[in-house]
Amino acid sequence: MTSIERTAYPQFRRLTSARVLRPADVNPDRGTLRVLDGKGHKPRTVGLEPGAMATVQRWVDKRRQAGIRGRTLLCTLDGGQMSQQYVRAMLRRAADHAGIERRVVPHQMRHTHAAELVFERVPMPVIRDQLGHSSLAVTDRYLRNIAPAEVIATMQQRQWTEPPARRAR
Numbered sequence: 046m047t048s049i050e051r052t053a054y055p056q057f058r059r060l061t062s063a064r065v066l067r068p069a070d071v072n073p074d075r076g077t078l079r080v081l082d083g084k085g086h087k088p089r090t091v092g093l094e095p096g097a098m099a100t101v102q103r104w105v106d107k108r109r110q111a112g113i114r115g116r117t118l119l120c121t122l123d124g125g126q127m128s129q130q131y132v133r134a135m136l137r138r139a140a141d142h143a144g145i146e147r148r149v150v151p152h153q154m155r156h157t158h159a160a161e162l163v164f165e166r167v168p169m170p171v172i173r174d175q176l177g178h179s180s181l182a183v184t185d186r187y188l189r190n191i192a193p194a195e196v197i198a199t200m201q202q203r204q205w206t207e208p209p210a211r212r213a214r
Contacts, residue, residue, distance in 0.1 A: 060152070064119065064127055066078065066118040067117060068108070068118050070118065071101055071102075071105065076092055076093050077090050077091065077092055080177065087177060087179075089174070091175050104119075105118070132151060156191045159187065160191050169181055
């Protein structure tokens with residue numbers, strides 16, 4: 046997985062937010078990223094799981110060794126900002142390499158990880174804060190559309206019993 050995929054996927058980064066992260070936004074000691082330009086332009090600090098942080102740190106080290114002086118954390122090899130088209134094409138190549146035949150778009154990474162957190166029973170306020178939502182109601186609406194598996198599994202485990210026959214009058 047590339048640095049942008051490791052940064053965007055597990056941490057609910059919107060593509061536009063991931064593209065403008067700066068090296069200074071990464072705090073490997075605390076395991077955090079500072080997202081300054083989220084939806085609604087609300088800055089927040091989010092956790093970065095250790096494997097993702099290690100990948101990002103390797104990229105930061107390679108940037109430094111290669112003398113890349115780009116303003117953004119996730120940049121092209123000449124230091125330029127990645128365009129949305131570049132990131133989408135990179136994701137398509139990664140999906141092809143993984144044998145995924147259906148269309149894959151960056152925002153699906155956000156959906157997938159949100160659903161994983163639900164399955165891991167992460168408390169809703171934590172998911173809300175990680176997503177940068179303004180309220181639990183927004184997070185609830187968001188997750189209802191992408192993580193109905195618990196509802197489906199619960200209903201599949203129920204045993205239907207036929208109601209008693211009605212008496213004729």
